[in-house]
Amino acid sequence: SSLFLCLVLNQELLYKQPSVLVGRTDVVSVTPWLAPIVWEGTFDPVLVDNIYKPMNLTVATTVFAIGKYVRFLQDFLETAEKHFMVGFHVRYYVFTDRPHDVPSVNLSQGRHLSVIQVPGSNRWQEISARRMEIIQTTIERQIRREADYIFCLDVDSKFHARWGSESLGRLVAVIHPGYYEQTRDRFPYERRPASTAYIPMDEGDYYYGGAMIGGFVEDVYTLTKVCRTRFEEDAGNSIEAAWQEESHLNRYLLDNKPSKVLSPEYLWQDFKAKTKEVKVIRFSGVIKNYADVRPN
Ligand code: UDP
Numbered sequence: 001s002s003l004f005l006c007l008v009l010n011q012e013l014l015y016k017q018p019s020v021l022v023g024r025t026d027v028v029s030v031t032p033w034l035a036p037i038v039w040e041g042t043f044d045p046v047l048v049d050n051i052y053k054p055m056n057l058t059v060a061t062t063v064f065a066i067g068k069y070v071r072f073l074q075d076f077l078e079t080a081e082k083h084f085m086v087g088f089h090v091r092y093y094v095f096t097d098r099p100h101d102v103p104s105v106n107l108s109q110g111r112h113l114s115v116i117q118v119p120g121s122n123r124w125q126e127i128s129a130r131r132m133e134i135i136q137t138t139i140e141r142q143i144r145r146e147a148d149y150i151f152c153l154d155v156d157s158k159f160h161a162r163w164g165s166e167s168l169g170r171l172v173a174v175i176h177p178g179y180y181e182q183t184r185d186r187f188p189y190e191r192r193p194a195s196t197a198y199i200p201m202d203e204g205d206y207y208y209g210g211a212m213i214g215g216f217v218e219d220v221y222t223l224t225k226v227c228r229t230r231f232e233e234d235a236g237n238s239i240e241a242a243w244q245e246e247s248h249l250n251r252y253l254l255d256n257k258p259s260k261v262l263s264p265e266y267l268w269q270d271f272k273a274k275t276k277e278v279k280v281i282r283f284s285g286v287i288k289n290y291a292d293v294r295p296n
């Protein structure tokens with residue numbers, strides 16, 4: 001409401017009048033539980049920045065670069081400096097087994113990077129799975145005291161356009177670019193009831209991408225803790241979910257609805273041609289030769 005804005009904005013800000021009648025009609029911009037789905041044209045970047053900037057927030061960004069994946073760090077960090085949460089305090093946490101191979105990238109004022117050494121692994125499935133555990137323990141040890149919001153991102157990716165304060169929320173997930181045109185029975189959820197990530201054919205909201213988890217530090221903490229526990233419970237029963245943590249993430253988000261959903265603009269794939277509803281690609285996974293970068 002306008003009263004709220006007057007209180008939050010200490011200077012007058014002129015912006016386009018919001019309309020109740022005119023806006024995007026080619027996409028759905030709200031979930032059935034009334035969480036926004038963030039698409040270009042559904043928000044005013046200057047207005048949202050003016051709401052969040054005075055809060056003096058710090059945004060943590062975790063990224064894993066284990067083994068040969070260190071090669072993706074330079075582009076990831078350089079493009080993040082150009083497009084990711086510009087004007088906010090950002091703390092990158094780089095987890096790697098090769099700290100000496102972390103490139104030195106010039107960071108803008110108010111942005112900071114720490115390197116945290118973690119063990120390598122011979123199985124990419126295990127690296128993927130252990131991300132939840134490492135994020136959980138690093139939140140406990142450090143991030144909880146150092147940041148308000150957190151985004152956990154895949155390193156084999158680049159930013160291409162603004163990813164800003166419109167993405168902030170209590171629990172934030174991104175719609176996977178590969179499945180948003182599909183019916184839920186075609187989603188690659190874990191389908192075996194023996195797994196704690198199991199989702200029956202007639203359930204599920206969207207297929208969320210595992211390359212991004214975000215939100216308040218405490219909400220992401222609970223998510224990583226629950227997913228890690230379930231992953232370990234499955235391992236004890238000799239079962240590994242179809243897409244490891246992505247499967248557990250999807251199960252968690254079915255039961256704990258995200259408060260904000262990012263459109264596939266926030267997680268595209270470079271091999272995929274842009275579709276008409278995607279007006280801007282903000283972040284995308286680069287094309288990689290799996291045989292080249294994965295340990296097995
Ligand atoms: N990862 C890593 N080293 C590996 C495999 C994976 O550091 O050998 C990390 C990295 O951050 C990567 C993420 O785990 O972005 C997810 O793995 P990957 O990108 O290979 O999965 P995909 O996006 O292809 O499903």
Ligand code: MN
Nearest residue numbers: 154156211285
């Ligand atoms: Mn990836």
